[in-house]
Amino acid sequence: MILLPLVFLVVLHHTPVTLLQFYYHNNQQIKEYLFEVNTANPHITHLYSIGQSVRGQELWVLALGVSPGRHTVGVPEFKYVGNMHGNEVLGRVLLLHLIEDLVEGYRNNETWSLQLLNSTRIHIMPTMNPDGFDSSDTDCMYSQGRFNHNGIDLNRNFPDAFAGQAFDEDKREAEVQAMIGWLQTETFVLSANLHGGALVASYPYDNSNGGSELINGASVSPDDDVFVHLAKVYSYNHASMYKGNRCTESRPFLDGITNGYKWYALTGGMQDYNYVWAQCLEVTLEISCCKFPPVSELPAMWTDNRKALLSYIQQVHLGVKGRVFDSKGAPVQNAVVEVVGRRNICPFKTNQYGEYYRLLLPGNYTFTVTYPGHEVLTETLTVPYGPDNYSALKHDFLLHKTTTTHQPFSTTQYHVTCNTDLNADNMVDLNIDNSVKKCT
Structure with missing residues (x-):
């Protein structure tokens, strides 16, 4: 468009x-x-x-x-x-x-x-x-x-x-x-x-x-x-x-x-x-x-x-915002940023500037960040109430390159797996081909 x-x-x-x-x-x-x-x-x-x-x-x-x-x-x-x-x-x-x-x-x-x-x-x-x-x-x-x-x-x-x-x-x-x-x-x-x-x-x-x-x-x-x-x-x-x-x-x-x-x-x-x-x-x-x-x-x-x-x-x-950087310090697009206990049909991902935004009420939340070729990062954040200060909590995630040898990571495969897991939990009975198409 x-x-x-x-x-x-x-x-x-x-x-x-x-x-x-x-x-x-x-x-x-x-x-x-x-x-x-x-x-x-x-x-x-x-x-x-x-x-x-x-x-x-x-x-x-x-x-x-x-x-x-x-x-x-x-x-x-x-x-x-x-x-x-x-x-x-x-x-x-x-x-x-x-x-x-x-x-x-x-x-x-x-x-x-x-x-x-x-x-x-x-x-x-x-x-x-x-x-x-x-x-x-x-x-x-x-x-x-x-x-x-x-x-x-x-x-x-x-x-x-x-x-x-x-x-x-x-x-x-x-x-x-x-x-x-x-x-x-x-x-x-x-x-x-x-x-x-x-x-x-x-x-x-x-x-x-x-x-x-x-x-x-x-x-x-x-x-x-x-x-x-x-x-x-x-x-x-x-x-x-x-x-x-x-x-x-x-x-x-x-x-x-x-x-x-x-x-x-x-x-x-x-x-x-x-x-x-x-x-x-x-x-x-x-x-x-x-x-x-x-x-x-x-x-x-x-x-x-x-x-x-x-x-x-x-x-x-509300909540938390920031950027995801790879092991070289460059912002990355399409890193998956998830909050434990809040598994969305389409996982939240970083934009072309490496940014993520997550609206959350005040509390403690554990984040997992996943990106091809890098270790899965897990961090727990304490989120305050941001609207009174006109800014969410700012927090950047710095990823570390994986040290093990894997098959190349596929974003599409990851999202299919994610949605398949949702089906296994009887959370959402999705048509995987149609829904995942726009999750990636």
Whole structure:
């Protein structure tokens, strides 16, 4: 997937941006606003497209940070995605106002904004489904526009490990292909996608095949404790989500959170794809009982969500981060970094800079690091609570070259073995060929 950066011939420093009004901006107006913000703030914003919708509309993303145009080693990547379902529209509004809030806070030297943008690269996509929005109407619950232009639910179109779905691009909608390409380009650590029709924070897994991950009606991931924490961070910083019973059309949710599968099973969902194949912990935020709230309610809804949106971003600094170096001191890509007791379907690996990021709650954790031609490294770390300091614990792993003679180490063989072990434990009944294909 080719990302399309925007290059401006004229850079206008400190150009005032039009005060953002509370109404539903159409796709052209969103584009114009993003252009305007980017032109006025080139030092902290970078506007790009990850691809196009079925009807050829660009899928715009605004990145914010002190190095907005490229990744910086040690700085985690975060993303918000709105309007995946075209008729669930509050996310479009909130994300535009979040952009305005972050930019104005930084311009005014407000500590909270400086800390976030100095420590994090934040990517904001106001609409993943611009075609669906164009066809939507304003009914509170049953309006058209949920699907993309081809009539496909984008949140049922991603490859699904539990369903043994292959990575056949012909079966993926343009918007989903663009999202998958984006995830392969950036090392996202934490994410949330914004929906409507309920008031709850939902977390993986969304699906199950009845293996040992199925516990008391929930499909429990190896990082369940972290997901519960992340969901509660949003619900308890929201004005009312934590109360758990705010919508007449949905059941009560304890603490305003739910395991996705326990709520209802979903095949091909985006949050499971992010977690399983992209090493990005994602939560689905249902942020309004009404999918298309009246315009008069938008200011109050922004107030209800603002603190939660900012607090959730800050959680990207949970746990531990660092790099893996080989015996010669060079950073290595695709080193497997695992936490004992948290065996993921696809093992977490280092990126092209040798970096790893692992969101963990405070505590003691044993790590194993595996890389071809080197001894398996095992270390135990004590992880503090990082978000208050806007940095996870920093720890690098230095590998030692193996002294014994082996057959050449195969990353693919390792991952097949790993997933086979999961099957042996009855943890996940995977189609190995399909799932391992993208683990390597």
